[in-house]
Amino acid sequence: MVAEEQPRKKLTAAEVELLVNRLRGVPADAPSLQEALAMREAGWFLVVAYCRISDDAHKRDGHGVEDQTRHCARIAAMGRMVIVHRFIDNDKSASKANVVRDDFDSMIDALERGKTDQGYPVDGVVCVADDRLYRGAHAYERFVDSFTAHPDRVYADDTGRHDLYGDGAEYRGLLGVASARSETKKKKRRARLNHLARAERGEPVAGRRPFGWKDDKLTLDPGESAVVRQGVLDLLAGKSITTVARNFVASGYTSTMGNSWQLQTVKQILRNPRICGYRKLNGELVTDSEGNPVIGKWDAIVTPKEWYAVTTLLESKRSSGGWAGEGDGAHSARKYLLTGLLRCGRKDESGHMCNSKMHGAPARKTHSYRCRSVLDGGCDKLSRQGPAIDKLITHLVLRKIEERNAQRVTVEEAWADEERLAAASRRKTALEARWQAGEVSDSTFFSLLKTEEAEIKRLSNERRAWAARQEVIKNQVTDVRAQWTGMDLQQKRTVIFDALEAVIVLPGVKGSHKFDPETIIPVWKEEKLS
Numbered sequence: 001m002v003a004e005e006q007p008r009k010k011l012t013a014a015e016v017e018l019l020v021n022r023l024r025g026v027p028a029d030a031p032s033l034q035e036a037l038a039m040r041e042a043g044w045f046l047v048v049a050y051c052r053i054s055d056d057a058h059k060r061d062g063h064g065v066e067d068q069t070r071h072c073a074r075i076a077a078m079g080r081m082v083i084v085h086r087f088i089d090n091d092k093s094a095s096k097a098n099v100v101r102d103d104f105d106s107m108i109d110a111l112e113r114g115k116t117d118q119g120y121p122v123d124g125v126v127c128v129a130d131d132r133l134y135r136g137a138h139a140y141e142r143f144v145d146s147f148t149a150h151p152d153r154v155y156a157d158d159t160g161r162h163d164l165y166g167d168g169a170e171y172r173g174l175l176g177v178a179s180a181r182s183e184t185k186k187k188k189r190r191a192r193l194n195h196l197a198r199a200e201r202g203e204p205v206a207g208r209r210p211f212g213w214k215d216d217k218l219t220l221d222p223g224e225s226a227v228v229r230q231g232v233l234d235l236l237a238g239k240s241i242t243t244v245a246r247n248f249v250a251s252g253y254t255s256t257m258g259n260s261w262q263l264q265t266v267k268q269i270l271r272n273p274r275i276c277g278y279r280k281l282n283g284e285l286v287t288d289s290e291g292n293p294v295i296g297k298w299d300a301i302v303t304p305k306e307w308y309a310v311t312t313l314l315e316s317k318r319s320s321g322g323w324a325g326e327g328d329g330a331h332s333a334r335k336y337l338l339t340g341l342l343r344c345g346r347k348d349e350s351g352h353m354c355n356s357k358m359h360g361a362p363a364r365k366t367h368s369y370r371c372r373s374v375l376d377g378g379c380d381k382l383s384r385q386g387p388a389i390d391k392l393i394t395h396l397v398l399r400k401i402e403e404r405n406a407q408r409v410t411v412e413e414a415w416a417d418e419e420r421l422a423a424a425s426r427r428k429t430a431l432e433a434r435w436q437a438g439e440v441s442d443s444t445f446f447s448l449l450k451t452e453e454a455e456i457k458r459l460s461n462e463r464r465a466w467a468a469r470q471e472v473i474k475n476q477v478t479d480v481r482a483q484w485t486g487m488d489l490q491q492k493r494t495v496i497f498d499a500l501e502a503v504i505v506l507p508g509v510k511g512s513h514k515f516d517p518e519t520i521i522p523v524w525k526e527e528k529l530s
Contacts, residue, residue: 016090019066020088020090023051023065023066023069024087024088024103025086026086026116026118027069027084027086030083030084031082031084036082036084037121039082043080044082045123047081047082047084047122047123047124047154048083048086048087048110048122048125049069049072049085049086049087049125049127050087050125050126050133051065051069051086051087051127051128052089052101052104053090053092065088071128071158072127075156075158079156079161081126081156084116084120084122085118085120085122087103087104087106087107087110088103089102104133108143108146109146111125111147111149112146112149122150123152123153124153125147125155125156126155126156126157128157129157129158130157144164147164203297204217204218204296205279208256208257209256210272211224212224212227212275212301213299218298220301223251223253225301227247227253228269228270228275228302229301231248231269231270232270232275232301232302232306232307234247235270235310235313235314236306236310236471239487239491240490240491241267241314242263242490245261245262245263245266248261248266267314270310270311270314271311273285273307276300276301276302276307277296277299277300277304278293278295278296278304278307279294279296305467305470308464309467309471312468335489336360336367336369336386337360337390337393337493337496338360338369338386338496338503339358339359339369340357341500341503342369343358343503344357344371344372344382345382345507346506346507348379354378354381354382356371357378358371358372358378358382363386366387368383368385369383369384369505370383382505384505385515388515389505389520392517393503393520393522394496396522398484400524401481402480415467420459421459421463424452424455427452428449428453432445432449498525499524499525500523501524501525502523503521503522503523504520504521505519506520507519
């Protein structure tokens with residue numbers, strides 16, 4: 001009974017590099033320089049072998065170039081050739097202009113010099129096929145020019161020996177280049193079409209397992225998916241992405257690559273439409289013929305509305321220079337509750353109030369709020385104890401919210417412009433039917449089609465934004481006081497900043513250590529009824 005061939009072990013990048021370096025250079029069974037020269041006198045050709053594979057990343061075992069070295073040895077043995085050096089470019093394309101093939105360049109240098117770095121004469125080249133050497137005209141010309149720099153050399157591949165000195169060598173080489181380029185384009189086109197077809201069928205992509213799913217990429221992993229879902233709910237409830245990322249770390253899980261969680265990795269997971277059953281291709285949602293998102297065959301973690309709401313929230317917190325981390329808004333990364341909201345109420349000798357924003361700063365066992373320096377536009381002469389102001393403003397805001405609870409925004413059951421969107425879709429369908437029937441000219445059809453498609457796109461975007469707003473409203477905290485202690489800093493800042501325009505901080509009574517609430521003046525936002 002023949003034993004089954006064991007699958008090759010997937011090596012690390014370092015292990016692959018060690019394997020390639022062992023194959024590269026003078027083969028272990030090659031004759032010494034003196035022995036090789038004697039064999040050359042006896043009629044043997046001393047040749048170099050060139051081995052290359054474009055993509056070793058998907059298996060990462062180095063088998064491609066390793067197999068080629070054995071095949072090159074068989075080709076050489078059949079033609080009274082002995083390999084004295086191997087040049088190997090692993091995981092490198094020959095068709096991409098920006099890829100540097102170090103060993104190919106080294107082989108060109110050896111051909112031009114007529115000998116290897118170890119002193120072996122170079123009487124020729126063997127490789128398994130032409131397309132291992134070149135896939136472009138420039139590379140072919142470099143190879144032939146260096147090869148023919150010395151006379152009477154031999155070139156052999158899997159199909160036999162070839163004369164590179166004759167008149168037909170250039171024609172044969174350029175024909176091979178054209179064929180290789182055509183095949184490369186065909187492979188890329190087939191890959192794109194296959195990828196698109198799989199996306200339109202809702203099939204998962206190849207590659208590593210996505211976080212939240214089991215190895216089949218279809219069934220949810222209970223623990224991981226719960227972490228993702230809680231991250232979505234936390235964001236919708238107003239928690240910061242930093243808090244959500246910390247919760248990923250606290251969950252005890254790592255990424256599917258075994259790495260610890262980074263903020264950007266968490267953002268990528270939560271913005272990935274896969275979590276709601278959708279899929280993106282080239283940055284766009286994959287849709288069917290009706291323009292509706294294709295539903296994947298895998299289990300979803302959250303609803304499409306929740307995903308749209310989360311992506312809207314994350315995108316709204318971006319700035320032109322990256323993720324917002326500066327500024328004094330409610331979502332700015334801060335250590336203190338009221339930084340950016342407080343205004344210095346100290347007056348100068350002329351009676352003008354400073355009005356500069358105050359910032360939090362550490363103090364003995366606690367923190368304080370201070371006016372900015374003169375260079376930053378402040379007076380740098382007012383400092384008040386932070387905890388007392390935080391406690392007072394928190395009390396005032398929670399009381400104000402409780403007073404307004406009766407007038408809270410309610411969740412709308414239906415989008416007001418749903419019929420307008422449906423009517424635009426019907427008009428587009430009717431227009432296409434008239435065009436197919438020959439009732440409308442091409443010029444008129446495409447002119448009207450642009451108008452209808454623009455209207456459908458505009459309304460669709462408005463509906464997604466509306467759905468995101470409703471999802472946020474549904475997840476808003478109704479009993480803020482009861483849940484206040486469980487909120488993170490950003491949630492608390494959001495609640496306070498939503499209620500207040502500013503807080504004017506007046507100087508305290510000189511010489512008194514007693515906190516006077518009358519020196520803290522809240523400026524409330526006008527209530528918006530809906």
